[in-house]
Amino acid sequence: xxxxxxxxxxxxxxxxxxxxxxxxxxxxxxxxxxxxxxxxxxxxxxxxxxxxxxxxxxxxxxxxxxxxxxxxxxxxxxxxxxxxxxxxxxxxxxxxxxxxxxxxxxxxxxxxx
Amino acid sequence: xxxxxxxxxxxxxxxxxxxxxxxxxxxxxxxxxxxxxxxxxxxxxxxxxxxxxxxxxxxxxxxxxxxxxxxxxxxxxxxxxxxxxxxxxxxxxxxxxxxxxxxxxxxxx
Numbered sequence: 001x002x003x004x005x006x007x008x009x010x011x012x013x014x015x016x017x018x019x020x021x022x023x024x025x026x027x028x029x030x031x032x033x034x035x036x037x038x039x040x041x042x043x044x045x046x047x048x049x050x051x052x053x054x055x056x057x058x059x060x061x062x063x064x065x066x067x068x069x070x071x072x073x074x075x076x077x078x079x080x081x082x083x084x085x086x087x088x089x090x091x092x093x094x095x096x097x098x099x100x101x102x103x104x105x106x107x108x109x110x111x112x113x
Numbered sequence: 114x115x116x117x118x119x120x121x122x123x124x125x126x127x128x129x130x131x132x133x134x135x136x137x138x139x140x141x142x143x144x145x146x147x148x149x150x151x152x153x154x155x156x157x158x159x160x161x162x163x164x165x166x167x168x169x170x171x172x173x174x175x176x177x178x179x180x181x182x183x184x185x186x187x188x189x190x191x192x193x194x195x196x197x198x199x200x201x202x203x204x205x206x207x208x209x210x211x212x213x214x215x216x217x218x219x220x221x222x
Contacts, residue, residue, distance in 0.1 A: 040122075042214040044203060090158065101148055104158035 002026050005049040006091050006105035007080050013081045013112045023091030031094045032074035036087040049074055081112045117205050119213030126195045127221050134190045134216045136205030149190045153201040160191040195220050
């Protein structure tokens with residue numbers, strides 16, 4: 001099915017470990033986004049990529065890095081995980097025409113112990 | 114920048130009744146879009162309805178409609194004939210998908 005695919009769906013890390021969350025979309029969307037969702041905080045934008053080859057910081061970028069590998073793929077890396085990064089992470093993509101809504105992946109639940 | 118505020122952390126409604134979820138926003142832009150997303154327990158984010166700011170007419174999608182008051186910067190979601198499947202977190206969102214903190218909707222059978 002067409003859409004946004006995130007891997008993994010669940011992950012437990014120890015403090016200080018690193019990992020990369022993968023995101024791929026097959027809808028030929030130009031823009032891609034990474035969010036984190038925490039109870040009572042809604043969704044907060046970490047990084048986004050308006051088009052292939054560009055990335056920009058969102059509201060909460062500290063502790064994260066991103067790579068827009070190609071038009072389809074946008075990865076999020078935690079270099080040294082901290083308990084404060086325990087969250088649910090969502091990737092989303094959008095068509096260039098902003099009249100359309102965003103398509104979200106199913107999320108990654110990350111726990112840092 | 115755009116900010117979005119949802120002042121109702123939780124709401125409940127009897128099945129088949131109507132409920133309205135509130136959302137206010139602040140933006141300096143003149144042309145923008147607003148969205149309501151639904152997040153059921155499955156965690157998937159589902160687009161419910163969108164509104165184009167330059168349109169006077171309120172958007173409607175089946176049992177879901179919005180009351181868009183541009184001057185007041187208000188964008189509320191009305192759900193008519195509530196169904197058990199409507200139980201979810203609802204998020205109001207704007208440009209670059211700035212989200213509110215969400216409203217948890219419970220449907221009472």
